[in-house]
Amino acid sequence: MPALGRPTQAGDEIPLFDFDTYFLGTWTFDGVVPDSPLGPGGELSGKTVFTKVSDTLYDAQTDASGPNGPFTMKSRIEYHKEQKTMARQVTDSRGFSYSERAPVGADLGGFYNIYFESDPFTVDGKSVKLKESMRLVSPGNFRVATTISVDGGPFVNLGNPWWRKQGVDPAAAK
16 A cells, blocks of 8 residues: 555545565465364464466465365466456365455555455355455455355354465564
8 A cells, every 4th residue: 555645535546456465475374163064173274375377367375284184275366456356266185176256345544355255166065155255454464254155054154264474574564
């Protein structure tokens, strides 16, 4: 967010989200998840490496450990900066894949929001849908609030892991 040198005004333009500055690099995460069709509940941790493929495409490789042991997730992210949208295709080594889309929003205070919502997908005979709310307050850390709907039921909490960028002091990155 640029420093305006004055209080914000109603007509101020909100800067477009800069994926490269924010995400590229290595991130670690940890949190606790409940039981779900995706796996048993317990502690979850790992790392994700974001790399740039082209001006609009990015890859994310996640190596994680959960209650059932290690697993990987591969994501292809398409970011349309001018349209303020993202699309992501995720393949999880636990035996499922899904796609999701998100609007990218912001406020004049420099807080960005990405709200992914998946298409329904099947895991162990259950129809699953995910929503992930990302509130990006600095290029050093963020939290993802994930909810899950199973077989058309209500969305319930699936966890809120913290993500921390390696090599960045979160306090200095604000």
